[in-house]
Amino acid sequence: xxxxxxxxFALRGIAANKLRSGLTMLGILIGVxxxxxxxxxxxxSARQVSARIEALGTNTLTVQGNGVLTMPLAAALAxxxxxxxxLSASPVVSAATTVTYAGTDHAVPQFVGTxxxxxxxxxxxxxxxxxxTADDLARARRVVVLGRTAADELFPGTDPVGREVxxxxxxxxxxxVLAPRNSAAGFxxxxxxxxxxxxAVRQTLTGYGPITSILVRAAGxxxxxxxxxxxxxxxxxxxxxxxxxxxxxxxxAAQLLETQSETAQTFTTLLGAVAGxxxxxxxxxxxxxxxVTVTERTREIGIRKALGAPRGAIATQFLAEATMLSLLGxxxxxxxxxxxxxxxxxGVQPAVVPGSIALxxxxxxxxxxxxxxxxxxxxxxxxxIDALRYx
Amino acid sequence: xxxxxLGRRYGERLWAxxxxxxxxxxxxxxxxxxxxxxxxxxxxxxxxxxxxPTAGRVRLAGRDITRLREAALTRLRRDRVGFVFQSYNLxxxxxxAGNVLxxxxxxxxxxxxxxxxxxxxxxxxxxxxxRPVGELSGGQRQRVAVxxxxxxxxxxxxxxxxxxxxDSRATEDVLAIFDELSAAGRTIVVITHEVEVGNRASxxxxxxxxxxxxxxxxxxxxxx
Numbered sequence: 001x002x003x004x005x006x007x008x009f010a011l012r013g014i015a016a017n018k019l020r021s022g023l024t025m026l027g028i029l030i031g032v033x034x035x036x037x038x039x040x041x042x043x044x045s046a047r048q049v050s051a052r053i054e055a056l057g058t059n060t061l062t063v064q065g066n067g068v069l070t071m072p073l074a075a076a077l078a079x080x081x082x083x084x085x086x087l088s089a090s091p092v093v094s095a096a097t098t099v100t101y102a103g104t105d106h107a108v109p110q111f112v113g114t115x116x117x118x119x120x121x122x123x124x125x126x127x128x129x130x131x132x133t134a135d136d137l138a139r140a141r142r143v144v145v146l147g148r149t150a151a152d153e154l155f156p157g158t159d160p161v162g163r164e165v166x167x168x169x170x171x172x173x174x175x176x177v178l179a180p181r182n183s184a185a186g187f188x189x190x191x192x193x194x195x196x197x198x199x200a201v202r203q204t205l206t207g208y209g210p211i212t213s214i215l216v217r218a219a220g221x222x223x224x225x226x227x228x229x230x231x232x233x234x235x236x237x238x239x240x241x242x243x244x245x246x247x248x249x250x251x252x253a254a255q256l257l258e259t260q261s262e263t264a265q266t267f268t269t270l271l272g273a274v275a276g277x278x279x280x281x282x283x284x285x286x287x288x289x290x291x292v293t294v295t296e297r298t299r300e301i302g303i304r305k306a307l308g309a310p311r312g313a314i315a316t317q318f319l320a321e322a323t324m325l326s327l328l329g330x331x332x333x334x335x336x337x338x339x340x341x342x343x344x345x346x347g348v349q350p351a352v353v354p355g356s357i358a359l360x361x362x363x364x365x366x367x368x369x370x371x372x373x374x375x376x377x378x379x380x381x382x383x384x385i386d387a388l389r390y391x
Numbered sequence: 392x393x394x395x396x397l398g399r400r401y402g403e404r405l406w407a408x409x410x411x412x413x414x415x416x417x418x419x420x421x422x423x424x425x426x427x428x429x430x431x432x433x434x435x436x437x438x439x440x441x442x443x444p445t446a447g448r449v450r451l452a453g454r455d456i457t458r459l460r461e462a463a464l465t466r467l468r469r470d471r472v473g474f475v476f477q478s479y480n481l482x483x484x485x486x487x488a489g490n491v492l493x494x495x496x497x498x499x500x501x502x503x504x505x506x507x508x509x510x511x512x513x514x515x516x517x518x519x520x521x522r523p524v525g526e527l528s529g530g531q532r533q534r535v536a537v538x539x540x541x542x543x544x545x546x547x548x549x550x551x552x553x554x555x556x557x558d559s560r561a562t563e564d565v566l567a568i569f570d571e572l573s574a575a576g577r578t579i580v581v582i583t584h585e586v587e588v589g590n591r592a593s594x595x596x597x598x599x600x601x602x603x604x605x606x607x608x609x610x611x612x613x614x615x
Contacts, residue, residue: 005496300482303480304497306480307493307497308465308470308499310462310498311461311465313497384441385442388441
C-alpha cells in the first residue's frame, strides 16, 4: 500500500466511529495541553520572581542583622578606602503603619526610612515630584515619597505632591511619587510603599533602636563579589562573631536570583511531570481503543491477510491509525494550550515555551507509535483462517 | 497442483480431512462435492495456503507450499491464487473497484484501468466500479468476489460455493466464466452442493467424513 492509501485507511478508521475517536483524542488533548500549560505557568512564575529580584537591582547587597546594625555601621560600609567597590550603603528602617489624608486611612505595609542613595540602589526612580535630599536627611525633614498604590489609595484622582499626610501622629509632606514597579509576585504589592528620610522615621515612628538592614550598592554588576568581601571584612571587624553564629548576614541579589531560578526550575519540572502522567493515561486510552478496533475488525484483517496483505501492511495500517489519533489529539491540545495561556492562571501569566510544544507533539506521536504497537502487532499476528472464522 | 496424503486435525481427535490425495493438472476444472461437514472447505483452505494441514503436503507449480514461511505463503496467495469465499468477504467500506483492486493494492501485480474494466465486464459488472458494495444485490456481490479473485490473473482459482446465492441465470454466467478460464489454461477447484455445477466440471471429487469416496476423472459426468 502507498503512504496515501495507508493514511486514507487510517482516516476512514477514525471517522468510522467518531464519538469513540473523539473521546480518545480528548485524552491526548488534555495531556498535551496540560504539559504545555503547566510548564508555561512554571516558566511564567519563574520569570515573575526573576523580574522582582532584578527590579531590586542585581548589583546590590542586603546586610541583615539581628538587632546589631546601627546608623554608624551603615556609614562605615561606605568608606572609600576600606570598601572601594561600594558606591553607597543606605541604612534602612521599616515598619508597617497607617497613613491618613483627609479622613482616608491607608495601611502601608512598608514605611521605609532610609537615605537619598536608596532610590538609585533599590532601583525605585521617582516618577512625579522629587525624592528627598541629603539636606532633608540631615535636618530630619518630614517629607515622604509614596509608591503608586499608596498614592492611588490616598489621593484618588488628585496630585499628592505638596500635600500633607499624617503618619503615626506626625505630619509628612508628600514630595514625590515612585514609578510603578508592577512586580506583584506572591502576595505583596511592591508599589504599596512609602519612603522617608531615616532620621525623620526614627524620630516619629521606629525610635532610635537598631536599624532593620543596610542596602549596599556595588560600583557595578561585576564588582558585587569584591564589594561583598569588603563589606564582610568591615562587619567582621566591627561585629565579632559570638560562638559559631555570625551576628549578620549578607545577601547577594545575584545569588538570590540563582536560588530562586533553581527553585522555579524544580517547580516547573514537577508540574511538567504531573502533566506527563496525564499524557501517559491518554496514551493508555489509545491502546485500549485500538485493541477494541482490532477486535471489531478481525474479519476485515482476515480478508486482507487471505488476499495477500503482509504482516507489515496490517501493522502499518493500525499504527498509522493510532498515530493519527494521538497526533490529531496532540495538535488540538497545542491549540487549547495556546488559547489557555492567554489567561492569567493562579495569579501567574503563563509563558509558553516553544520547546514544550515540540516536546508535547513529539511525545504524542511517540505515544501513538508505542501504545499503538501492541494492538497493531496483535492484528498483524492473526492467522487469516482464524480471523475469517471470527464472528 | 498436487495434494498428497492431506490430513487436518482439529483438537485432539477430530480429523476434518483424512489422507486426501488429489492431482489437478493445469487447465482442469474440478468440482468437490459432499455433505456439510465432509471437509470440503478445509480441503480448499489447505490448497489455498490459508490453513496448514496437520499431515501431507500441497505442491503448487512444483513448490511445497506447506513448508513455506508465513510471508512467502502470503505472497503466494496474493500473486498466484484467486479465492472466492462462500460469504463473499467483501469490505463494505470500499466500492466495487476498491474491493476488486484490493489484492493489487496490497502489493500484488498492478493492473491498469482497462484491465479493471475488462475483469468487471467479464463478470457482468460493467460501469459499476464506483458503487459501494453495500448497494449491490447478493448476485452482484458474488460477481465482485469472483472479479476480485480474477484480477491478478492467478494460475489457481479456488471457489467455495461460488453459485450458492445465485439464480440459475447468474449461475450460468459464472460457470461460463469458469469454462473460459479453464480453456485459457487456469486450474479451477470449486466446492459446490449443486449438481449442475458438478456436471460442468471436467472432474468431480466426492468427500465424506474428510476422505475422498469418489473421483470421477476424464470428463466423467454425474447423471442429472
